[in-house]
Amino acid sequence: MYFWVFNTKMGNNDLTNWVNEFTGGLYKWAYYKTSSAETAEDLVQETFLVAAEKFSSFKGDSSPKTWLFAILNHKIIDYYRKKVKMPVGIESGVISNYFDEHGSWQKEKRPNDWQDEENHLLDNNEFQKVLQKCLDALPEQWNMCVKLKYLTKKNSDDICQKLGIAPTNYWQIVHRAKLQLRNCVENKWFKN
Amino acid sequence: MKKLMHLLFLSCFKATELIERKFHFKLSAKESLQLKLHKMMCKACTKYEKQSILIEKGISNIENIDIEEHDVEMLKLKISTKLESQK
Numbered sequence: 001m002y003f004w005v006f007n008t009k010m011g012n013n014d015l016t017n018w019v020n021e022f023t024g025g026l027y028k029w030a031y032y033k034t035s036s037a038e039t040a041e042d043l044v045q046e047t048f049l050v051a052a053e054k055f056s057s058f059k060g061d062s063s064p065k066t067w068l069f070a071i072l073n074h075k076i077i078d079y080y081r082k083k084v085k086m087p088v089g090i091e092s093g094v095i096s097n098y099f100d101e102h103g104s105w106q107k108e109k110r111p112n113d114w115q116d117e118e119n120h121l122l123d124n125n126e127f128q129k130v131l132q133k134c135l136d137a138l139p140e141q142w143n144m145c146v147k148l149k150y151l152t153k154k155n156s157d158d159i160c161q162k163l164g165i166a167p168t169n170y171w172q173i174v175h176r177a178k179l180q181l182r183n184c185v186e187n188k189w190f191k192n
Numbered sequence: 193m194k195k196l197m198h199l200l201f202l203s204c205f206k207a208t209e210l211i212e213r214k215f216h217f218k219l220s221a222k223e224s225l226q227l228k229l230h231k232m233m234c235k236a237c238t239k240y241e242k243q244s245i246l247i248e249k250g251i252s253n254i255e256n257i258d259i260e261e262h263d264v265e266m267l268k269l270k271i272s273t274k275l276e277s278q279k
Contacts, residue, residue: 019271024264041267048271052278095205103203111239114246122249131250146251175212182243 015052018064025065026072033076033147035136043079047072077162080144094176098183109183114190127189134184142177145170201230207237211244 030040050071058067098109121127135143148159160170207230210223231238
Protein backbone atom coordinates (compact mmCIF):
# COMPACT_ATOMS: atom_id res chain seq x y z
CA MET A 1 0.00 0.00 0.00
CA TYR A 2 2.75 2.35 0.97
CA PHE A 3 4.52 1.52 -2.23
CA TRP A 4 1.45 2.32 -4.28
CA VAL A 5 0.99 5.70 -2.63
CA PHE A 6 4.63 6.46 -3.08
CA ASN A 7 4.45 5.56 -6.73
CA THR A 8 1.43 7.73 -7.42
CA LYS A 9 3.03 10.64 -5.70
CA MET A 10 6.14 10.32 -7.78
CA GLY A 11 3.98 10.00 -10.84
CA ASN A 12 2.19 13.24 -10.25
CA ASN A 13 5.40 15.13 -9.70
CA ASP A 14 6.84 13.78 -12.89
CA LEU A 15 3.69 14.56 -14.76
CA THR A 16 3.64 18.13 -13.56
CA ASN A 17 7.19 18.51 -14.78
CA TRP A 18 6.26 16.98 -18.08
CA VAL A 19 3.35 19.37 -18.49
CA ASN A 20 5.80 22.22 -18.10
CA GLU A 21 8.40 20.73 -20.33
CA PHE A 22 6.41 19.20 -23.19
CA THR A 23 3.12 21.07 -23.51
CA GLY A 24 4.63 23.57 -25.95
CA GLY A 25 6.04 20.93 -28.28
CA LEU A 26 2.95 18.73 -28.16
CA TYR A 27 0.67 21.67 -28.80
CA LYS A 28 2.70 22.85 -31.78
CA TRP A 29 2.63 19.40 -33.30
CA ALA A 30 -1.11 18.96 -32.74
CA TYR A 31 -1.80 22.43 -34.05
CA TYR A 32 0.17 21.77 -37.18
CA LYS A 33 -1.58 18.46 -37.75
CA THR A 34 -5.11 19.69 -37.18
CA SER A 35 -4.89 23.39 -38.13
CA SER A 36 -7.15 24.20 -35.21
CA ALA A 37 -6.02 25.76 -31.95
CA GLU A 38 -9.07 24.49 -30.12
CA THR A 39 -8.67 20.90 -31.32
CA ALA A 40 -4.95 21.02 -30.56
CA GLU A 41 -5.61 22.15 -26.99
CA ASP A 42 -8.14 19.38 -26.44
CA LEU A 43 -5.85 16.73 -27.87
CA VAL A 44 -2.91 17.79 -25.72
CA GLN A 45 -5.06 17.86 -22.64
CA GLU A 46 -6.40 14.38 -23.41
CA THR A 47 -2.84 13.22 -23.96
CA PHE A 48 -1.88 14.18 -20.42
CA LEU A 49 -5.03 12.64 -18.99
CA VAL A 50 -4.16 9.35 -20.69
CA ALA A 51 -0.58 9.72 -19.48
CA ALA A 52 -1.80 10.17 -15.90
CA GLU A 53 -3.98 7.12 -16.21
CA LYS A 54 -1.32 4.93 -17.73
CA PHE A 55 1.60 6.32 -15.83
CA SER A 56 2.29 3.05 -14.04
CA SER A 57 2.77 1.33 -17.40
CA PHE A 58 5.44 3.81 -18.44
CA LYS A 59 8.60 1.90 -17.74
CA GLY A 60 11.08 4.34 -19.05
CA ASP A 61 11.87 2.18 -22.08
CA SER A 62 11.42 5.26 -24.20
CA SER A 63 11.94 8.87 -23.23
CA PRO A 64 8.92 10.63 -21.72
CA LYS A 65 8.87 12.82 -24.80
CA THR A 66 8.59 9.86 -27.18
CA TRP A 67 5.96 8.29 -25.00
CA LEU A 68 3.82 11.43 -24.85
CA PHE A 69 4.13 12.02 -28.58
CA ALA A 70 3.06 8.44 -29.25
CA ILE A 71 -0.07 9.01 -27.18
CA LEU A 72 -0.74 12.28 -28.96
CA ASN A 73 -0.31 10.69 -32.40
CA HIS A 74 -2.89 8.07 -31.44
CA LYS A 75 -5.23 10.86 -30.44
CA ILE A 76 -4.67 12.68 -33.72
CA ILE A 77 -5.35 9.57 -35.78
CA ASP A 78 -8.48 8.94 -33.72
CA TYR A 79 -9.59 12.48 -34.34
CA TYR A 80 -9.19 12.04 -38.08
CA ARG A 81 -10.76 8.61 -38.12
CA LYS A 82 -13.91 10.08 -36.66
CA LYS A 83 -13.86 12.67 -39.40
CA VAL A 84 -13.45 10.26 -42.32
CA LYS A 85 -16.55 8.27 -41.71
CA MET A 86 -17.59 9.01 -45.23
CA PRO A 87 -15.51 7.70 -48.10
CA VAL A 88 -13.12 10.34 -49.34
CA GLY A 89 -14.50 11.86 -52.48
CA ILE A 90 -12.44 12.30 -55.59
CA GLU A 91 -14.10 14.58 -58.06
CA SER A 92 -13.09 13.74 -61.57
CA GLY A 93 -13.46 17.43 -62.39
CA VAL A 94 -10.17 18.18 -60.69
CA ILE A 95 -8.15 16.13 -63.11
CA SER A 96 -9.73 17.71 -66.18
CA ASN A 97 -8.73 21.09 -64.74
CA TYR A 98 -5.13 20.07 -65.08
CA PHE A 99 -4.97 17.63 -67.98
CA ASP A 100 -6.74 17.28 -71.30
CA GLU A 101 -8.41 14.09 -72.46
CA HIS A 102 -5.06 12.66 -73.59
CA GLY A 103 -3.49 13.32 -70.21
CA SER A 104 -1.37 16.25 -71.38
CA TRP A 105 -1.08 19.42 -69.29
CA GLN A 106 -3.74 22.04 -69.88
CA LYS A 107 -1.89 25.04 -71.19
CA GLU A 108 -2.65 27.41 -68.33
CA LYS A 109 -1.91 24.79 -65.65
CA ARG A 110 1.42 23.65 -67.04
CA PRO A 111 4.21 24.19 -64.48
CA ASN A 112 6.15 27.40 -65.10
CA ASP A 113 9.71 28.14 -64.17
CA TRP A 114 10.17 29.04 -60.55
CA GLN A 115 13.14 31.20 -59.79
CA ASP A 116 16.48 29.56 -59.28
CA GLU A 117 16.64 30.39 -55.61
CA GLU A 118 14.36 27.46 -54.99
CA ASN A 119 16.38 26.14 -52.12
CA HIS A 120 16.41 29.46 -50.30
CA LEU A 121 12.66 29.49 -50.44
CA LEU A 122 12.45 27.01 -47.64
CA ASP A 123 14.19 29.45 -45.30
CA ASN A 124 11.78 32.15 -46.27
CA ASN A 125 9.04 32.63 -43.69
CA GLU A 126 6.75 34.39 -46.12
CA PHE A 127 6.98 31.50 -48.52
CA GLN A 128 6.17 29.05 -45.74
CA LYS A 129 3.12 31.13 -44.92
CA VAL A 130 1.92 30.99 -48.50
CA LEU A 131 2.40 27.23 -48.47
CA GLN A 132 0.43 26.98 -45.24
CA LYS A 133 -2.37 29.04 -46.75
CA CYS A 134 -2.47 26.83 -49.82
CA LEU A 135 -2.58 23.74 -47.60
CA ASP A 136 -5.47 25.20 -45.64
CA ALA A 137 -7.29 25.92 -48.88
CA LEU A 138 -7.34 22.24 -49.84
CA PRO A 139 -10.51 20.26 -49.20
CA GLU A 140 -10.24 19.11 -45.62
CA GLN A 141 -9.80 15.43 -46.32
CA TRP A 142 -7.06 16.08 -48.85
CA ASN A 143 -5.28 18.31 -46.43
CA MET A 144 -5.50 15.51 -43.92
CA CYS A 145 -3.98 12.94 -46.29
CA VAL A 146 -1.08 15.21 -47.13
CA LYS A 147 -0.36 15.98 -43.50
CA LEU A 148 -0.78 12.47 -42.20
CA LYS A 149 2.07 11.34 -44.39
CA TYR A 150 4.32 13.08 -41.92
CA LEU A 151 2.50 12.10 -38.79
CA THR A 152 4.45 9.01 -38.04
CA LYS A 153 7.45 7.28 -39.45
CA LYS A 154 5.15 4.42 -40.30
CA ASN A 155 4.48 3.83 -43.96
CA SER A 156 1.51 5.10 -45.85
CA ASP A 157 -0.16 1.69 -46.02
CA ASP A 158 -0.45 1.73 -42.30
CA ILE A 159 -2.02 5.17 -42.28
CA CYS A 160 -4.51 4.13 -44.95
CA GLN A 161 -5.47 1.16 -42.87
CA LYS A 162 -5.95 3.23 -39.73
CA LEU A 163 -8.14 5.67 -41.60
CA GLY A 164 -9.98 3.08 -43.59
CA ILE A 165 -8.91 4.50 -46.95
CA ALA A 166 -7.91 2.16 -49.77
CA PRO A 167 -4.23 2.74 -50.71
CA THR A 168 -5.02 3.49 -54.38
CA ASN A 169 -7.58 5.99 -53.27
CA TYR A 170 -5.02 7.52 -50.95
CA TRP A 171 -2.49 8.05 -53.72
CA GLN A 172 -5.08 9.53 -55.98
CA ILE A 173 -5.92 12.02 -53.27
CA VAL A 174 -2.29 12.88 -52.61
CA HIS A 175 -1.73 13.34 -56.35
CA ARG A 176 -4.69 15.69 -56.71
CA ALA A 177 -3.80 17.54 -53.57
CA LYS A 178 -0.27 18.08 -54.84
CA LEU A 179 -1.45 19.35 -58.22
CA GLN A 180 -3.65 21.86 -56.49
CA LEU A 181 -0.97 22.86 -53.98
CA ARG A 182 1.64 23.40 -56.66
CA ASN A 183 -0.72 25.51 -58.69
CA CYS A 184 -1.73 27.54 -55.66
CA VAL A 185 1.88 28.21 -54.65
CA GLU A 186 2.77 29.22 -58.20
CA ASN A 187 -0.15 31.65 -58.40
CA LYS A 188 0.24 33.13 -54.96
CA TRP A 189 4.00 33.35 -54.76
CA PHE A 190 5.48 33.53 -58.20
CA LYS A 191 2.86 35.50 -60.02
CA ASN A 192 2.51 38.17 -57.35
CA MET B 193 1.49 10.51 -82.60
CA LYS B 194 0.67 11.92 -79.18
CA LYS B 195 -1.29 8.79 -78.37
CA LEU B 196 1.60 6.53 -79.28
CA MET B 197 3.97 8.61 -77.19
CA HIS B 198 1.69 8.39 -74.20
CA LEU B 199 1.41 4.68 -74.62
CA LEU B 200 5.17 4.24 -74.61
CA PHE B 201 6.29 7.03 -72.35
CA LEU B 202 3.25 7.84 -70.23
CA SER B 203 0.94 10.81 -70.30
CA CYS B 204 1.72 13.82 -68.12
CA PHE B 205 -1.17 12.80 -65.90
CA LYS B 206 0.32 9.36 -65.33
CA ALA B 207 3.86 10.73 -65.03
CA THR B 208 2.93 13.16 -62.26
CA GLU B 209 1.12 10.38 -60.46
CA LEU B 210 4.27 8.26 -60.53
CA ILE B 211 6.30 11.23 -59.32
CA GLU B 212 4.05 11.45 -56.27
CA ARG B 213 4.10 7.72 -55.68
CA LYS B 214 7.87 7.69 -55.88
CA PHE B 215 8.12 9.73 -52.68
CA HIS B 216 7.02 6.73 -50.70
CA PHE B 217 7.13 3.62 -52.82
CA LYS B 218 9.71 2.10 -55.04
CA LEU B 219 8.47 2.15 -58.61
CA SER B 220 8.74 -0.96 -60.73
CA ALA B 221 11.64 -1.08 -63.19
CA LYS B 222 9.27 -0.47 -66.05
CA GLU B 223 7.66 2.49 -64.33
CA SER B 224 10.99 4.11 -63.48
CA LEU B 225 12.19 3.74 -67.02
CA GLN B 226 9.00 5.13 -68.45
CA LEU B 227 9.14 8.06 -66.07
CA LYS B 228 12.77 8.75 -66.91
CA LEU B 229 12.05 8.73 -70.63
CA HIS B 230 8.99 10.88 -70.16
CA LYS B 231 10.97 13.49 -68.25
CA MET B 232 13.64 13.57 -70.95
CA MET B 233 10.99 14.70 -73.38
CA CYS B 234 8.76 16.76 -71.13
CA LYS B 235 10.00 19.97 -69.55
CA ALA B 236 6.74 20.58 -67.72
CA CYS B 237 6.89 17.32 -65.80
CA THR B 238 10.58 17.82 -65.05
CA LYS B 239 9.68 21.17 -63.49
CA TYR B 240 6.75 19.55 -61.74
CA GLU B 241 9.00 17.03 -60.05
CA LYS B 242 11.48 19.63 -58.87
CA GLN B 243 8.72 21.82 -57.49
CA SER B 244 6.93 18.92 -55.93
CA ILE B 245 10.09 17.95 -54.02
CA LEU B 246 10.37 21.53 -52.83
CA ILE B 247 6.76 21.57 -51.65
CA GLU B 248 7.29 18.25 -49.93
CA LYS B 249 10.22 19.69 -47.98
CA GLY B 250 8.23 22.82 -47.28
CA ILE B 251 5.38 20.84 -45.78
CA SER B 252 7.65 18.98 -43.42
CA ASN B 253 9.10 22.35 -42.40
CA ILE B 254 5.81 23.92 -41.50
CA GLU B 255 5.77 22.24 -38.15
CA ASN B 256 8.22 24.92 -37.08
CA ILE B 257 5.48 27.54 -37.18
CA ASP B 258 5.34 30.08 -34.41
CA ILE B 259 2.96 29.47 -31.59
CA GLU B 260 1.96 32.15 -29.14
CA GLU B 261 3.89 31.57 -25.90
CA HIS B 262 0.94 33.01 -24.04
CA ASP B 263 -1.40 30.28 -25.33
CA VAL B 264 1.02 27.58 -24.26
CA GLU B 265 1.28 29.01 -20.73
CA MET B 266 -2.50 29.13 -20.47
CA LEU B 267 -2.73 25.56 -21.68
CA LYS B 268 -0.14 24.37 -19.16
CA LEU B 269 -2.17 25.94 -16.41
CA LYS B 270 -5.38 24.41 -17.69
CA ILE B 271 -3.87 20.93 -17.90
CA SER B 272 -2.18 21.15 -14.50
CA THR B 273 -5.47 22.18 -12.91
CA LYS B 274 -7.26 19.35 -14.61
CA LEU B 275 -4.67 16.81 -13.50
CA GLU B 276 -4.78 18.22 -9.99
CA SER B 277 -8.54 17.79 -9.82
CA GLN B 278 -8.24 14.15 -10.89
CA LYS B 279 -5.87 13.15 -8.12
